[in-house]
Amino acid sequence: MNAVAKLGLKQRYSLLTRGLDWEPSYQSKSAIYPYAEFEGIKIHDWSKWEDPFRLTMDAYWKFQAEKERKLYAVLDSFAQNNGQMGLTDARYVNAVKLFLTGVSPLEYQAHRGFAHVGRHIPGVGPRVAAQMQSLDELRHVQTQIHTLSHYNKFFDGLHEFPHMHDRVWYLSVPKSFFDDARTAGPFEYFIAIGFAFEYVLTNLLFVPFMSGAAYNGDLATVTFGFSAQSDESRHMTLGIEVIKFLLEQDPDNLPIVQKWVDKWFWRGHRVLGLVAMMMDYMLPKKIMSWREAWEIYFTEAGGSLFQDLSRYGLRVPKYADVATAEADHISHQNWAVFYQYTHAAGFHTWLPSAEEMDWLSEKYPTTFDKYYRPRFEMWGEMAKEGKRFYNNALPQLCTTCQIPMAYTEPGDPTTISFRHSHYKGDTYHFCSDGCKDIFDNEPEKYSQSWLPVHQIFQGNCGGASVEEVLKWYRLNLGADNLDQAGSPDQAQWDAWMEARRRVAG
Amino acid sequence: MPRIASLTLQDTDTARPIIEAITEDNPGATVHSFPGIVKIDREGSLTVRRESVESRIGRVWDPQELHLSIVSMAGNVDEDDDYFSVAWTN
Amino acid sequence: MTIEIKTLKVEPRRQTFGHIARRYGADKPASRYDEATLDVQATANFHYKPLWGADHWLYDERRTRVTMADWYKLRDPRQYYYATYNIARAGQYQTTERNIEFVDKRGLLAHLDPAWRETVETYLLPLRHMEWGANLNCTNICDLGYGTAVTAASIFAAGDHLALAQIIGRIGLLLDGNTGASLDRAKDRWMTAPEWQGLRRLTEDTLVVKDWFELLLAQNLAIDGILYPLVYGRFDAAGQALGGSAVSMLTEFMNEWFTEHSRWVDAVIKTAAAESPENRALLTGWFATWASRAAGAFAPLADHVLGAEEGTRALAEVVGGLQARAKTLGLAV
Secondary structure, eight states, X not given: OTTOOOOXXXXXXXXXXXXXXXXXXSSOHHHHXXXXXXXXXXXXXXXXXXXXXXXXXXXXXXXXXXXXXXXXXXXXXXXXXXXGGGSSOGGGHHHXXXXXXXXXXXXXXXXXXXXXXXXXSSOHHHHHHHHHHHHHHHHHHHHHHHHHHHHHHHSSSOXXXXXXXXTOGGGHHHHXXXXXXXXXXXXXXXXXXXXXXXXXXXXXHHTHHHHXXXXXXXXXXXXXXXXXXXXXXXXXXXXXXXXXXXXXXXXXXXXXXXXXXXHHHHHHHHHHHHHHHIIIIIOSSOOXXXXXXXXXXXXXXXXXXXXXXXXXXXXXXXXXXXXXXXXXXXXXXXXXXXXXXXXXXXXXXXXXXXXXXXXXXXXXXXXXXXXIHHHHHHHHHHHHTTOOOOOOXXXXXXXXXXXXXXXXXXXXXXXXXXXXXXETTEEEEESSHHHHHHHHHSHHXXXXXXXXXXXXXXXXXXXXXXXXXXXXXXXXXXXXXXXXXXXXXXXXHHHHHHHHHHHHO | OOOEEEEEEEOSTTTHHXXXXXXXXXXXXXXXXXXXXXXXXXXXXXXXXXXXXXXXXXXXXXXXXXXGTEEEEESEEEEOSSEEEEEOOO | OOTTOSSOOOOOSOSSOHHHHHHHTSOOOOOHHHHHHTTOSOOSOOOSOOTTOTTSOSSOGGGSSOOOSOGGGSOOTTOOOHHHHHHHHHXXXXXXXXXXXXXXXXXGGGGSOHHHHHHHHHHTTTHHHHHHHHXXXXXXXXXXXXXXXXXXXHHHHHHHHHHHHHHHHHHHHHHTTTSSHHHHHHHHHHHHOHHHHHXXXXXXXXXXXXXXXXXXXXXXXXXXXXXXXXXXXXXXXXXXXXXXXXXXXXXXXXXXXXXXXXXXXXXXXXXXXXXXXXXXXXXXXXXXXXXXXXXXXXXXXXXXXXXXXXXXXHHHHHHHHHHHHHHHTTOOO
């Protein structure tokens, strides 16, 4: 018994996993995998699938258990030591609020979505990988809730995150993004989340933003962030393997995949505008600008990737040039929207300080001073005169990305970009060519969009006044919304800092 | 455009010998430090060798343990008993 | 905060999230299981109907005929969330790993009676395919189910079944000296051997069940409820006199797992049955169908392993045990 050959990792994994599937004969394959064909993707030989990672379930448990032990030790210690008091500034917490209400529910959606493809993709290799990703994504939502649960005890705006995610106007941006992916077929879902989101875009959220969390003293968030990223590297690799596999299997898959890559790149770019704003405006101590992060993680890493994929005929996503140009504008335009609508948001806003504006000028030499500084300075003057600027009109939303129509024309930062399409007698409005294209390709899907402003006007959101709508969101008025200055969060923070000075003194 | 293969690891005691092994085994690799993380870049490819890590930590090391420290990467992955690598192939 | 304070006192402004406090009826500290589970799934204002099934919303209570006023009543008594689940399983598997090493190092499988060794190959190894079917079913329940309480536990069960399939695979590799030949033979048996065809048909038939709660009951109560006591109880016991104790060591994980898994299954079925007479009738009907189908499907294998007389008796006892279990869950058996 001792003279047996030692098995290498690849061979062992293959024996324990790849052989599990069988050709059914009592039920048809199409009954067992009913969603494998309607998208038009052609797969001839699933055995050609290359497993990027080869974790058997026991190895998965072992590594994931170790990660969790480490993570929860940090969370316990953060809570016991009131780690929130080590933050650079109370303003930072607003980024965390946006994270729990806007991002964590997406992790949940990813979990259920990967269960769907982990059941329905008819190839054993990608199916097992998708199931592990489903488990990982459940991990991410649960560890995020556990981490941010401590913040919820001390700060406003986090206490109704699932309720808010299903209703609040700006949260319909990330929610509709994931609803879109999850209602797509299994292959499109894989490309949307596994490739466009995980590979091309998630790095931007989880690497520079989390490094920023570390820089701002949030030891809990950075720990779950980097711990989650250790799973993401598996997910990114899975995404890239899926795309290569589809392109290798049949040349007819190329136009379908290209359309998905174009669509999901643009969808992801729009959602990530929220992260752009978190990095440039919401981190009290800055680590790198959105522009710089975009260069490292999209231009450089994405560039190498698309060069690699060009051998299959796949090109860089449509409008990547527009998105790269927008990196000079998007964080400023988004922050301006939230500043104007801060009375209707579940987190606080503020105007950047003189120092912060100088940092923005330095990081955005061609745009900040010319287009955005004057606006913020004017709003600052108005606030000083007791006329803090609020926009009380409900904004028009883009039907596709659901962001208020505040983005500007490519190459013309002083003109708002409007596009529209007609479908079945109605007119639909868009913020960009990217969003209009997406609608025009699937009008029957996007004409169903649950647009928060339309829903308010139709009387489906608790009432006609802003106050009634905010109550329907379960926001505590005067606590969860409005300016950081004068908020209960800020008052409490000031009291802590004052008390700490006394104790120290 | 240069094709940068990249590995980003947590800046921890566990990851440090791995980072050392990578920089020594991959001539031309550049190391960038950010709060909490270390990003290692190199044109074309980067390889983590099991032996090289083991010689630093004095115990058996399974390349899959990299899963505990990795934060991000760029390049196509190849994972086996004796190494873990990311590379751009064409 | 008063001016005199010498130490800094930091008081929480709330103890837990609003949705948890409403369920508790008070704002008090919540368990990690509750915060990670309750109301985590979206319930309203979905944007688009699925292209793969426009007759339902993404999360839709109508994907099963079972009805619950509150789907979060279907709690997991083990209170597993991701961390506790993985840490528990990693610990259990450490024992399995040590047992595998022990059996391997000492060549314990060489002590198997040659005829029984052949029998073990016949009954145990093809089960990896059945576990794979169970994995797909549990993944499907997570996909289609309603409420994180039941769907999270289902993806954990899916992970378990993959691990179970892989443990059986490792036993095969121990038996065949790492060539994989025993696994190939096992697959042939699964595809063509008469004693396996009823079980393969049963498995394939579950893969097309549309109602996820029916599937939950069929897989987790009816099929698992016969498979585990029969294979790892009766078959294993029969091997004891034939040098089979090494096999018992290698499959100890299965027994431990089944005991724990059953606690979850029982809680879910019992709560759903207690919800309404309609649920109870529905679950009773499904149980009757699937328990009888599973019993029929296992009969040829039981006969093959234990001999016709003993096989029939053992299976009848196992099925009797399952029926008694179903009765305690409130089903009208």
